[in-house]
Every structure is written in C-alpha cells, then in structure tokens.
Amino acid sequence: MSLPSSSEPYRFPVAARYAGMESSPLKDIFALAARTDVVSFAGGIPDPELFDLEDIAASYEWVLANQGHRALQYGVSEGEVELREQAARRLSRDLPTDSSQIRVTSGSQEGLFVVAQAMLEPGDVVLVESPTYLAAVQAFAVHGARMIGVETDDDGVVPEALEEAIRTHHPRMVYLIPTFQNPTGRTMPVARRQAVADVLLRTDVPLIEDDPYGALSFTGGTWAPIAALPGMSERTLLLNSMSKLMSPGVRIGWMRAEGPILNTLAVAKAAISMQSSVVDQLTVARYLDSVDLDAHVARVSAVYRERRDAMAAAIAPVLPAGAHVTHPDGGMFLWAALGEGYDAQVMLAEAVSAGVAYLPGWSFFADDPDRSTMRLSFVTHAPAVIEDAIGRLGEVIAQHPRR
Template sequence: MTVNYAKRAEHVGRSATREILKVLDRPEIISFAGGLPAPELFPVEAIKEACSAVLDEAGEQALQYSTTEGFLPLRKAIVKRMEAVGVPTDADHLLILTGSQQGLDLTGKIFLDKGDTVICESPTYLAAIQAFKAYEPRFAEVAMDDFGMRMDELERTLQQNPGAKFIYTIPDFQNPTGRTMVLERRKQMVALANQYDVVILEDNPYGAIRFAGEALPPVKSFDTEGRVIYLSTFSKIFAPGFRLGWICAESDFMNRYVSFKQASDLHSDVFAQRVAAKYLELNDLDAHIQKIKAVYHARREIMMHCIETCLPGHLKHSAPEGGLFIWVELPESINVQALFDRCLKNNVAFVSGDSFYPNEAKQNAFRLNYSNMSEERIKEGMKRLGEALSEYA
C-alpha cells in the first residue's frame, strides 16, 4: 500500500510536552514539564451540583446537538468577564471553542495559505507552533526581553514581512517565558498593527492568574479598528478537562470562525457548556480564582527561592507575577538536551526550551512549571535539578 499524505503532514509532529507527559507518568519522577493546573483545587463538589442541576432542569437540551456559536448564557457570562478586564463586547462577538487550542487551529485555517507569514514572540507556545504549522506558514520570530515582545524588533519584522497574516502574542505570563508585556508596548503593538495593517491574535489563558503586581489591560482593550482577535479559556481558572475556551472578535472574523468551527466539530460539548454556565450562576468564580492565585503564588515563591539557593548563581531566569511558568536560561557551555537526559536519570524533568522556537531551535533554556505540585515536591525536584546542574561546575 502506498499512502500519499498531504504535504502538511510532514510539518506536524506530536507536541514535545504532551509526549513527555506520557513518559513522565512514573511516580518517582518529579516533573516540572507539564502546564497542568493544580487538580486538588478543581471545584469537584460544585461541579457535581452543577451537573445534577443541568440534567434536572434541561437534561434533553444539554445532551442534544446545539448551535455552533455556543450556549448563550455561557457567552453572556463571558461578556461580563471580558468587560471586567476592559474589553466591552456582546454575545454575538463570542464563540465557544473546544479549548483555546481550537482557536489557534481555526486561526491558522482561516488566515494561512502555504507560505504566509505568522509573526510571533521568540520563544512562543509550542502547541501554537504545532497548530499553525498544519497550514504551512513561515514564522517570523520577534525577540523578547523582560518586558515582553520588543517593539523595535516588531516594527523591523513588519517592514521585512509585508502582508504578514497576523501577530501572535501571549501578553500575560507568556508560555514559555512567564514574561508579561508592559502597558506601553501593548499600545504600541496596536499602533503598529494599524500602521502595517495586520491582524493581532492575542492569546490570554493566564491573565486572570495574576498574584503580584498590577493587572494590565489586554491588547484588545486598545483595539481601535477591530483587528485584535482575543482568545481565552476556562482551563486555568475552572477545569481543563471540559475543553472550553472562547474567542472574541469582530463580526467579519466571527463569521469565518463559526463556519470553520462548524466544519471542524459542529459545536463544543453542550453539556460541558451548560455545566460551566450553571457553575458560574451558582458560584463565585472570582473567589475560586483567588484560591488558585494564593496557591500558585506560594509555589512560585518556593520555586524562585530554590532557583536562588539550589541552582548555580549565574543562571538568568524570569520572575513571573502570575501564570504557571518560569524560564531559566543556561550558559552556552550547557546543552539543554544533555541536561534533560541527566535530569531524567535524577528523576526530575522540565521542557527543554528548543521546543518553543518555530524556526531554529535554541538549546539554551528550559521551562519550569510550578502550578501542579506541592511545595515539598518543588523543593525536592529543584534539589535534584541543582544536583544535575552541579555536575557541569
């Protein structure tokens, strides 16, 4: 049998993190590799109540086919949350997604012909790279510093890539770096997008998980021409298992997203949508998010302390005020893959930084997750990581 796959099949492999997660199931390994929320914080009892209420009140509708756009009361609840962060909108400009990952896939599908350019932070979210690659684009990477994507570099990239389809950015507690784009740059990004007539895809899964510093308005809040497409999710503030994300965009974009979502999976799980809406009706999600933030803050403090005390002093690292990740840079003398192998022998794991570069992989950094583990395990894992690193001394 000869099988001729589409050319795009050459570009899409499995995600390094998700494949690593499978290997790391062994209980003796302390894994900082995933990007998982703390499961002990999931509001299991409240969700159980919401499930029963949904099935009692509207069982037949909750289990039937439904509209692609999504359950209206859930969209209305999201409208309120969008307004609270400075993005006034309405339910017509919201579409429920099967996780925000689907928003990445649909954005690629809607905008990218083979050879088109995507502009993104360097490094950037590996599953976004994977989603976009299915549509065979070129990637133009823009350097970051501690204040987010560099705007001088962005302008140079826009000049060098006329007709680029969109700028992909994760402004808050970026994955993988944990860095946040400062206020002034958010305004500048919109101004540059207006000037160079390009769409912005703002991916904001972590914005609500800010445990220090001052909240910044989304890039979309500065949008004057309806060119910012905003993507977020319930995965980090409620529960990722339900696969519920959303996209907020202007009508012409929205029409495309709805059509292509219809072709992709008809609609997202109706029952999950109704359970989420019922949960939001019966509970205070913001109070729940406060609990998440307190726990993640404490874990971040421990991990930062361990970086200072267990790892060699010369390592540069980010200092996130929210989200789930810290980015650690290595001296040129240490290859991150070799370090990863050494760490695995030491029963500790991370994601090596090379996975986060769409073009040439850099071997000089790794991502640590602190949300998914007790403080004791963080301490023990960081000790093991420090031991592995000390062998390079």
C-alpha cells in the same frame, strides 16, 4: 489467494505537514506527567486537589436535571447562548463585548486551530514572540504558515523589532501572549502594550491575542488585553479559556472578534468539530452564573504564588553563574536560560533518571532556538516536593559544566 505476510506494520499515507511528527513536545509532556517515578515540571498541569469539585459537580447535576434533553443534543457552531453571555460579561470588565461577538471553542487550543483554518494560506508568515507557545507554532505550521520569531526582552516583544519584522516579512498576522506568557511568564507593561498597538495600527496587521493565564495574578493586579486599547478591538482576535481557571478536562474556551470574520470562524469551527460539547458549555455557563469564580481563582493563585516562591528560591543557587531566570507575577511558568555552552535537551534524560522533568526550551522558538533554556511549571506540586526535585535537578546541571 493469501496475502503476503510482512513483519513491518502497514503504513497509511501521511500528509506532508505531519511527516516526521510521530511525537511532539505536547505529547511528551503528558507522557512525563503520567509517570509516578518522576516529579514533572514539564506541563502546565493544574493541581487536581485545587479543583472546585463540589461546585462543578453541582453545576453538572443542575444542567442534567433542568436542561438534560437539550444538553445531550447537538448544538450550534457559534456556541450556546448562555455561555456566550457569560463570556461577554467577563470580557466586558475591560472591553465592551456582546454575546454575538463570542465564538465558543473546545479550549483555546482549538481556538488557535480555528483561527489558522480561517485565516492562513500555505506560505503565509505569522510573527510570534521569541520564544512563544509551542502548540501555537504547531497549529499554524500544519496549515502551511511560516513562523518568524521576533526579539523579546523582559517586557515582552520589542516594538521596534516587531515593526522591522512587519516591514521585512509582510505577515498575515501577529500572535502574542501579553500576560504571564507561556513559556517565559513575562507580562507586558501598559506602556509596552500601547507601543505594540501603535505598531499594529500603523502597519495594519491583525493581532491574535492569547490570554489563558491573565486571571492567575499573584499581586491582585490585572492587565487589560491589548484588544482593549483604542482602535484594537476590531483588529484583534482575543482567545480565552476556562482550562486554567475551572478545569482543563472540561475543554471549554472562547474567542472574541468583531465584523465579518465571526461568520468565517463559525464555518471553520463547524468543519473541525461541528460544535463544542453542549453539556460542558451549559455546565460552564451555570458555574459562571452560580459560583464566585474570582474568589476561587484568588484562592488558587495564592497557592500558586507560594509554589512560585518555593521554586524561585530553590533554583537560584543551583543555576550556573550568568544564568537568567524569570520571576513572574502570575501564571504557571518559570523560564531559565542556563547560558552559552549548556544544552537542556541533552540534560533531560539524566534529569528524568534522577526523577525530575522539565521541558527543554528549544521547542518554543520559531527559529534560532536557545538550547540552554528550560521551562518549569510550578503549579502542580507542593513546595516541599518542588524543593527536593529542584535540588536533584541542580545536581544534574552541576554534572554538565559549561562547554
């Protein structure tokens, strides 16, 4: 008996949490980045010419020559001890940390998914900055959580608004990116960090602190995490990543935590991916042990600062009157708000046709999005390329007068 033919493709059943999500802003970022006819400012994609290729290759070679059989075998969900020791050493500059307090993840993105798996029930509320990192919103949302955006200003989340949101919504946790925030590039000053910590301590709400960009400083200054403030280490899950410092392709990050949650995080990690790549973990550990990462990051940051300056100088004259653009002291992103009457999503197709791409800002809001906003990454391209592409973007903006 022959089966009936159909021109329609077979459709597998899809979980409700993924219904209508055939695409996503993250997926679209990489599609734009792959186009050779477009200068893409859409993704936070490091310039591969700046990778420390020689030292990374040497680290892989050393691991395979000296630990090859172990490197190619299964590992443990908590992470390989050498990497956990290196992570603890780096974190201890600001926050005393033992290797037992580290859980290794496949980048901080998996860390967010592990946190959501370990902590969230359907219907739980997560308070986030408005705007915030879009992939964090996705990771929490697919676990059934409801994101509530909290008011921000140029110094980050507003403490009074955070306290009011906690009283109103009784959240399971608060998620923040205090240093060189994605998408805005803003950094919380020390006084703001302390005020936020005071709110969290007073209301007894845990903090998920995401810090993938903190080392990429353009001023030479660094900021201790909120987790390092008195009383906060035991109630903070601190996420870090090597993606922006060494290589995003290696996909290695880690979380710092204290107490019983460490066991739960390991169980959740095992359920998701068993363990992160052992050969990559041991290579990152070898790299951190044998290479001056701080010197490499300083060289990269100097290049990024030059590119930030090029983008800031090019974009200022093409923005409409009343527009606002951030000027970050580190990280990867500028955030431009064109103002009422503009829609960055509507302009995107014309911008791509003109050979330049950005990420419309609406996708970074948990609720009530500002559709006039756009995120632009300055790290991928040289200053001359940035200046030319921003000029073309300015022509597109000029064709969309304020409605």
